[in-house]
Amino acid sequence: MTADVFLFWFLAIVTLAGGLTTIMITNPIYSALSLAFTMVGVSALFVTLNAYFLAGVQLIVYAGAVTVLFVMVLMMFDLKHEVTAFTRGKISGMVKSGIVAVLAGILVGSISLTTDIFSKSGAAPEAVIGGDTTKELGKVLFSKYIFGFEALGILLLMVAIGAVALARSKGGTHAKQ
Amino acid sequence: MPSSDLFLEVGLSHYLVLSAILFVAGMAGVLLRRNAIVILMSVELMLNAVNLSFVAFSHYMGQMDGQIMVFFVMTIAAAEVSVGLAILVSIFKRYKEVNIRFFEHLKG
Structure with a gap:
């Protein structure tokens, strides 16, 4: 090992x-x-x-x-x-656990069935990236995905404003009843 | 695949199965817990599982796009947590508890 x-x-x-x-x-x-x-x-x-x-x-x-x-x-x-x-209620809890177990089985089964095919055809497993990938990541991020990056900046600004507005409405955590 | 190979050689499917199990654990948390903060934590767990499978695919296919997607998912997850916790604070202000039975109506 x-x-x-x-x-x-x-x-x-x-x-x-x-x-x-x-x-x-x-x-x-x-x-x-x-x-x-x-x-x-x-x-x-x-x-x-x-x-x-x-x-x-x-x-x-x-x-x-x-x-x-x-x-x-x-x-x-x-x-x-x-x-x-x-969650309360034994039956609904059992139903939920059963759903989760079925999903786990489906996921693991499909992975073990498909990765075989995946490794035989298509991308060769030798195409593994070696070494540090930070430089390539930066290059791709600032050329191909530059609009997504900018949109992310706007989203973060809006979320910061929105979180403050939500938490402060009606006096924040110190509201008088 | 013989069982000795399964433990002695780590490949893409190992990372994918780990990610699937983490995702399912997060989903169980979302379905079974009653505390809204723990539900948010379970959502974070699911997002992390998906990130793990993105990075695994990116590594084994030799392409960078998966890592870019992980970058975006992380940022959006942080945004989601901040908004979710702000909503929880305002719900706690009103009901003094964050059990999800107070989320049933979602009005004023």
């Missing part, structure tokens, strides 16, 4: 454990903590796929900013008295 194979399995286990803990645990603060774990795991998986820039962005945006935002909002709310963390 070579080092990168071991690294993949280790990171897969960490990421999956973090993801499952996020949805299973009842205290939302611990959910946010394990979500941060999952984000770090996904970022390390990006490193194993040679996407170094995206790994850094993932660490900064998700494991940094988004998690801090979640934790801040959780601290603002007083959520100690959570009794019904999961």
